[in-house]
Amino acid sequence: MHLVYLACRSTVPSSTNRRVDAFEHDQMMDCLRRAFEPHGGKVSDVAWDDQTVDWSTFDAALIGTAWDYPDNLPAFLAALDMIGAKIPVFNSRALVQWNTDKGYLRDLGDKGVRLIPTIWLDKVIPRAFGEVFDAFGVDTIIAKRQVGAGADGQHKIIRGDAVPEMPHAMMIQPFMPSIVAEGEISFIFIGGEFCHALLKTAAAGDYRIQSCYGGKETPLTPSADDIAAASEVLGACDETPLYARVDMVRADDGGLVLMEIELVEPFLYPLQGPELGPRLYQAIKARL
Known part of the structure; x- marks a missing residue:
């Protein structure tokens, strides 16, 4: 092959x-x-x-x-x-x-997947952002491109800050403190089966967990409940992907909520998952 x-x-x-x-x-x-x-x-x-x-x-x-x-x-x-x-x-x-468009999260939410509360803005009007803070009841929000990756074009905004120019359609969410307190948990699935997990943490003073911002990755053995939460996300897709990375953060009640499910071009963290290569080979072979 x-x-x-x-x-x-x-x-x-x-x-x-x-x-x-x-x-x-x-x-x-x-x-x-x-x-x-x-x-x-x-x-x-x-x-x-x-x-x-x-x-x-x-x-x-x-x-x-x-x-x-x-x-x-x-x-x-x-x-x-x-x-x-x-x-x-x-x-x-x-x-x-x-x-490719993060509007897919609305589809998953309609199927019962637990999500971070989100406001969808096709056009950003800075003067209206006070209403966004009030709607969430928070003082810190995250604005992400609806079509984007790797935190490109992403903004962390505190109430009272000047709202930066955002020429793209955006999704607005309350900042999740657990992204700093614990980190983001990524679950890797190959052929619909759980492969491995890792905890991604941000550098001191930052909240972005990507390596280009100084983020670190640590292998993680997740609980059965946490794997079940990630598996529920995968099961809500219309078809079983060959590969998937389910990124989740912890809510105040201790349960996990979906940040994103990455099905296009996710990095699958082979150093944290020694079974990744063989699993990918067998999964691709089975589908040819």
């Missing part, structure tokens, strides 16, 4: 201006190669928008570090259509399109 790992031009090793978090790309490629090569397989990393590639030379595509898709969404989806006409692409085109 020859797998193509879909990246972006700033994460592939040949890039002359690699992203600071491109080491995550290298970790995933190492994980996949060590899993595939003992079975005679091969894994190649290619930018999703590389026009020179003959995609039919591969057996399947796995969406990987395609981290520039939020600013190139129509072209990205068109590329998946083109690649998918020649080889299977994971996750599926339908799941990817659904998951």
Whole structure:
């Protein structure tokens, strides 16, 4: 089996201006190669928008570090259509399109998944933000792009602060203190089965848990109740994804609420999950 790992031009090793978090790309490629090569397989990393590639030379595509898709969404989806006409692409085109806009959270909420309270704004009017604070009854909120990733274009705003310019459609949520007190818990599922979990914590003085902001990851053995909460999120999807990362935070009552379910291009933390590579190999093989 020859797998193509879909990246972006700033994460592939040949890039002359690699992203600071491109080491995550290298970790995933190492994980996949060590899993595939003992079975005679091969894994190649290619930018999703590389026009020179003959995609039919591969057996399947796995969406990987395609981290520039939020600013190139129509072209990205068109590329998946083109690649998918020649080889299977994971996750599926339908799941990817659904998951690229964070409005998918409303669908999950309608199915009973426990969410962080959210106000959806297609256009941000700064003078109206006082009403947002009042609606949540809090003094600190988080504003995120509805189509975005990696905390790009995200803002933490305290009541009374000047509201920054936000040209994109946004989602507004109350700041969850547990993201600092405990951290964010990520649950990795492969083929619908729980694989591993980790706790992501922010650097001192920050709340963002991504590595490019100084965040740290620690392997975690979650409780049965916490795994069940994450599994409930996965079960609310219209189809079982090949891979999923369910990101959750703890509410005041001790239960978990969904931050996001990542089905497009999540980093799957291979260093914290030694079974990840073999599980991915078997899951892809089973679907071909």
